[in-house]
Amino acid sequence: MLIENMLMAFSSIRANKMRSFLTMLGIIIGIGSVISIVSVGDTMKGLFEELYRNIGITQAYIAIGYWVDDWRESDYFSLEEMERIKEIFGDEITYIDTDAQTSADAYCARTTVQFNYTGIDYNYQEVQPINLIYGRFLNEGDVLGRRKNVVMDTVSAMNLFGVENAVGKTFRTTIYGTTDDYTVVGIYRKEMNPFQAMMMGANTEGGEAFLPYTILSWPNDFIYDLRFFCRDEETMDELCANIKSYVARSKDRQPEDFQMVTAKEQMGQWNSMLGGLSMAVGGIAAISLLVGGIGIMNIMLVSVTERTREIGIRKSLGAKTRDIMVQFLTESAILSACGGILGILLGGGLVTAGGMLMGVQTVIRPEVVVLAVGFSAVVGVFFGLYPASKAAKKDPIEALRYE
Amino acid sequence: MKSILGGLGRKKLPDYITDNISEDLIRLEDLVKVYDTGALKVLGLKRINLTIHRGEFVAIMGQSGSGKSTLMNILGCLDRPSMGHYYLDGVDVAAMDSDELSLIRNRKIGFVFQSFNLISRTSALKNVELPMTYARKNKKLREERARQLLARVGLGKRAEHMPNELSGGQRQRVAIARALANEPPLLLADEPTGNLDTAASVEIMELFSQLHKEGTTVVVVTHEEEIAAFTERIIRFRDGEVLSDSPNVPREPRGRDSAPDAEEGIELRDT
Ligand SMILES: Nc1ncnc2c1ncn2[C@@H]1O[C@H](COP(=O)(O)OP(=O)(O)O)[C@@H](O)[C@H]1O
Numbered sequence: 282m283l284i285e286n287m288l289m290a291f292s293s294i295r296a297n298k299m300r301s302f303l304t305m306l307g308i309i310i311g312i313g314s315v316i317s318i319v320s321v322g323d324t325m326k327g328l329f330e331e332l333y334r335n336i337g338i339t340q341a342y343i344a345i346g347y348w349v350d351d352w353r354e355s356d357y358f359s360l361e362e363m364e365r366i367k368e369i370f371g372d373e374i375t376y377i378d379t380d381a382q383t384s385a386d387a388y389c390a391r392t393t394v395q396f397n398y399t400g401i402d403y404n405y406q407e408v409q410p411i412n413l414i415y416g417r418f419l420n421e422g423d424v425l426g427r428r429k430n431v432v433m434d435t436v437s438a439m440n441l442f443g444v445e446n447a448v449g450k451t452f453r454t455t456i457y458g459t460t461d462d463y464t465v466v467g468i469y470r471k472e473m474n475p476f477q478a479m480m481m482g483a484n485t486e487g488g489e490a491f492l493p494y495t496i497l498s499w500p501n502d503f504i505y506d507l508r509f510f511c512r513d514e515e516t517m518d519e520l521c522a523n524i525k526s527y528v529a530r531s532k533d534r535q536p537e538d539f540q541m542v543t544a545k546e547q548m549g550q551w552n553s554m555l556g557g558l559s560m561a562v563g564g565i566a567a568i569s570l571l572v573g574g575i576g577i578m579n580i581m582l583v584s585v586t587e588r589t590r591e592i593g594i595r596k597s598l599g600a601k602t603r604d605i606m607v608q609f610l611t612e613s614a615i616l617s618a619c620g621g622i623l624g625i626l627l628g629g630g631l632v633t634a635g636g637m638l639m640g641v642q643t644v645i646r647p648e649v650v651v652l653a654v655g656f657s658a659v660v661g662v663f664f665g666l667y668p669a670s671k672a673a674k675k676d677p678i679e680a681l682r683y684e
Numbered sequence: 685m686k687s688i689l690g691g692l693g694r695k696k697l698p699d700y701i702t703d704n705i706s707e708d709l710i711r712l713e714d715l716v717k718v719y720d721t722g723a724l725k726v727l728g729l730k731r732i733n734l735t736i737h738r739g740e741f742v743a744i745m746g747q748s749g750s751g752k753s754t755l756m757n758i759l760g761c762l763d764r765p766s767m768g769h770y771y772l773d774g775v776d777v778a779a780m781d782s783d784e785l786s787l788i789r790n791r792k793i794g795f796v797f798q799s800f801n802l803i804s805r806t807s808a809l810k811n812v813e814l815p816m817t818y819a820r821k822n823k824k825l826r827e828e829r830a831r832q833l834l835a836r837v838g839l840g841k842r843a844e845h846m847p848n849e850l851s852g853g854q855r856q857r858v859a860i861a862r863a864l865a866n867e868p869p870l871l872l873a874d875e876p877t878g879n880l881d882t883a884a885s886v887e888i889m890e891l892f893s894q895l896h897k898e899g900t901t902v903v904v905v906t907h908e909e910e911i912a913a914f915t916e917r918i919i920r921f922r923d924g925e926v927l928s929d930s931p932n933v934p935r936e937p938r939g940r941d942s943a944p945d946a947e948e949g950i951e952l953r954d955t
């Protein structure tokens with residue numbers, strides 16, 4: 282009987298193809314937008330997660346709060362202090378440096394390229410895997426001996442030297458007023474998807490290089506902030522709080538006077554923002570499902586009226602109230618579920634196409650798809666209830682007389 | 685879920701369906717039908733008393749507006765009397781609710797309409813299957829019996845045709861096959877030949893004669909004497925009342941060889 286009803290529903294949907302399609306349109310658009318919005322949200326979440334995993338989710342920065350009015354000299358860090366923190370929290374932090382960065386022009390033969398230099402410690406590679414393809418990474422000797430050695434990526438090497446493998450080549454640059462020759466000891470390849478390039482800025486014309494932080498930070502420097510990586514993502518919040526209160530104590534301040542930024546926290550903010558956004562927009566899209574449902578109810582009412590005579594015939598042959606009810610409910614549920622399936626194809630297609638255009642792998646969760654089809658069928662049943670009961674209640678003789 | 689979808693559970697049929705209680709298949713007592721059209725009330729039937737026995741072949745005649753259809757609709761449990769009693773197989777149907785009446789129509793009555801009333805865009809086969817579908821018969825059995833019935837009314841080769849691909853006479857034969865689907869004891873036909881030419885009308889009446897011979901009670905409304913001539917009893921109506929009620933010597937159905945639709949052949953005798 283159920284199969285019989287479904288076949289009947291399909292044949293009646295097919296009999297009015299255009300009308301059925303227009304009726305489904307509301308559901309198609311509703312489900313299509315819900316699917317695409319949820320998918321865009323999920324995709325973005327995944328991208329942010331990847332981005333933060335790439336830069337190191339346990340990465341954290343500490344500095345005196347920008348909101349503090351009475352800055353003192355002691356609010357800055359010194360190399361000595363950094364060493365002390367390394368000693369005290371050494372088991373829990375895997376890496377620490379002075380977050381030193383500067384930029385200057387680099388010269389080689391007739392080429393001049395603007396370079397950004399990042400000062401790092403020799404074990405930086407352990408917390409930030411680098412795809413080294415030529416030469417070696419900076420070593421302990423480079424850092425301790427303040428050797429003027431650098432590691433750069435292939436694009437920077439191309440820009441400055443015209444070749445990728447620039448190991449052994451030298452260039453001239455001026456850092457903090459001192460002009461020197463620097464030697465390339467290693468070359469790595471940067472791998473970024475378009476989203477990461479967009480968020481972090483892709484280097485196409487300029488140059489980027491790592492050099493020993495000891496070249497950028499000297500014992501008597503005032504260091505604004507420290508950057509470190511925690512060993513464990515789970516316990517890093519606690520560790521950061523401990524470091525904050527240690528720093529505050531040593532500088533005779535309150536922990537609230539210091540700002541601590543962690544990648545994990547930032548990612549969490551993005552996630553909750555994206556989650557809230559897709560909930561809100563998805564909710565609005567769900568309203569179009571309601572409108573779609575009303576469209577289905579409307580067309581089912583028309584259909585019931587048009588088929589009054591058919592209902593009369595069926596009743597004259599012995600159809601009970603429930604038989605007619607189920608027949609029309611099946612029809613509206615199938616109408617709506619078909620709309621749901623088309624909506625998924627539409628939404629999924631749009632998102633996939635968009636993802637391909639941007640070179641991003643999109644995420645469409647299967648449970649969302651199942652939920653969407655199920656929900657559209659429920660919408661169909663719900664909005665079909667009234668027309669179906671109207672059909673089922675028809676008096677057989679009245680219905681047979683209907684012209 | 686089961687109860688909503690229906691047809692999955694099988695209930696025992698009530699006694700009024702399974703038992704043949706009465707020799708009087710139809711008994712009307714002081715039956716009145718009033719049409720309330722707002723401003724004025726029209727008396728469709730005025731205190732009808734009538735008995736039709738099991739196995740009779742009856743014609744109901746009368747001028748247009750005399751109340752024939754009104755009576756047939758009540759006999760067919762499509763409509764309810766305003767007053768009085770209608771005992772079908774000894775059971776008063778006036779007290780039944782609409783689903784009980786559906787069950788009665790499904791099992792006890794085959795109704796043939798003047799305008800055929802086939803469901804459009806639905807094959808002859810599916811149309812014939814419908815009463816069995818509502819009786820929750822299984823698919824294989826339904827289809828088998830529907831094919832038998834179509835063969836019997838001479839449409840064995842037309843089973844897959846849609847109603848709009850069939851002639852009037854063929855449509856009416858599909859309708860008759862459908863009316864017979866659940867082997868009802870009572871066959872009602874309201875001007876079944878009203879939309880047909882003479883040849884097709886004769887075919888239909890011969891079919892009824894045959895069914896009558898096989899034991900079905902047949903009641904046919906007509907205003908043509910030639911059609912009524914096939915029956916064994918003629919009841920005449922006027923203004924909602926019985927004018928006369930007399931036996932009739934039925935006209936003999938023709939033999940099989942003279943059937944006009946020789947190619948298909950009306951296989952009345954084969955089944
Ligand atoms: N639905 C209705 N509403 C009001 N009056 C009706 C209705 N159906 C039939 N009648 C009236 O009842 C009388 C009998 O009609 P009917 O049974 O259709 O006659 P017949 O079938 O013999 O031509 C007529 O006067 C007709 O106008």
Ligand SMILES: [Mg+2]
Nearest residue numbers: 749752753754
């Ligand atoms: Mg009539």
